[in-house]
Amino acid sequence: MITLKNVCKNYGPIQAVANVSFSIPKGEIVGFVGPNGAGKSTTMKIITTYTAPSSGTVTVGGFDVVENALEVRELIGYLPETTPLYADMLVHEYLEFVGRARHLNGAFKSRFDWVVEAAGLGTVLRRKIGELSKGFRQRTCLAQALIHDPAVLILDEPTSGLDPLQIIGIRKLIKELAHEKTIILSTHILSEAAAVSDRILMIHNGRIAADGKFEDLVRRVSDQNSVYIAVRAPKKDFDSSVRSMDLKDIIYDEALPRGVVGAHLFSEAKVDLTGKLNELIREKKWDIFNFTPEQMSLEDTFIRLTSGDKNSQGGDA
Ligand code: ADP
Numbered sequence: 001m002i003t004l005k006n007v008c009k010n011y012g013p014i015q016a017v018a019n020v021s022f023s024i025p026k027g028e029i030v031g032f033v034g035p036n037g038a039g040k041s042t043t044m045k046i047i048t049t050y051t052a053p054s055s056g057t058v059t060v061g062g063f064d065v066v067e068n069a070l071e072v073r074e075l076i077g078y079l080p081e082t083t084p085l086y087a088d089m090l091v092h093e094y095l096e097f098v099g100r101a102r103h104l105n106g107a108f109k110s111r112f113d114w115v116v117e118a119a120g121l122g123t124v125l126r127r128k129i130g131e132l133s134k135g136f137r138q139r140t141c142l143a144q145a146l147i148h149d150p151a152v153l154i155l156d157e158p159t160s161g162l163d164p165l166q167i168i169g170i171r172k173l174i175k176e177l178a179h180e181k182t183i184i185l186s187t188h189i190l191s192e193a194a195a196v197s198d199r200i201l202m203i204h205n206g207r208i209a210a211d212g213k214f215e216d217l218v219r220r221v222s223d224q225n226s227v228y229i230a231v232r233a234p235k236k237d238f239d240s241s242v243r244s245m246d247l248k249d250i251i252y253d254e255a256l257p258r259g260v261v262g263a264h265l266f267s268e269a270k271v272d273l274t275g276k277l278n279e280l281i282r283e284k285k286w287d288i289f290n291f292t293p294e295q296m297s298l299e300d301t302f303i304r305l306t307s308g309d310k311n312s313q314g315g316d317a
Pocket of ligand 1: 034
């Protein structure tokens, strides 16, 4: 449904998007994840025809975003990063205005009723947009993006600035829509993407850093065991003993009292590191000060995946 091939976008000397290629089939929901400045908004603006790529091609539903921009716009509902609303309009006036711009004509009434219900706008239809809370403004903008029943939804940071209850509401709506639409949702929070998406696309410095199911991405970086251990033992004996266990890495903890040796030990996931260490401690009769199996947090995962360009798909464009 959406295909990007070798897409680059330069703003003067800044390369915001660098040789990005990916393809999203119909009905898939994709979390587009990366730190601020990674190139998410720029990529979304290219897909939605708001800005043209410097090079490369993008098609939506088979239409080229540069040559068939109007056809692409008809297919897409777009929630931009900053909501372009008219502060003086009442909510229902604004939706009527968007309905006219989208030439909905006879279909307007049923679409209007649907988006008001879906976005939970029933209580604020006669309120001025400028007087709405951030949550209701965001929902009004979402209603705008949905009013023509687009096949594709592009949502740029849809929950930013919302309170936890509003976030739950928007996530629920996105999940409901996911049954029938192709959705790209950008966020700088990995757990946010994981909560709603089938697939995670990570972007860093304008390049795709990783692409896959959330669980697979986490498994890829966490395909190792890590244990923090501190024992009373001679350092030489400790070092030679633990190094005989197929370790990938040792990072010594230098901030321990005299006579105590401690380290973070890393092995491949298939090695029973905890079991082997237990055996060793029993055999050597070392006093244990600390023994903690360590887990990678989501944020660690994110940093591991997005640091360096070793996983990037692009060349050196
Ligand atoms: P994200 O959405 O991931 O935060 P952006 O796509 O907004 O990232 O920005 C990517 C890079 O492009 C950043 O370095 C940003 O400063 C730059 N950039 C974005 N828009 C413009 C613009 N209109 N003019 C110049 N630089 C821009």
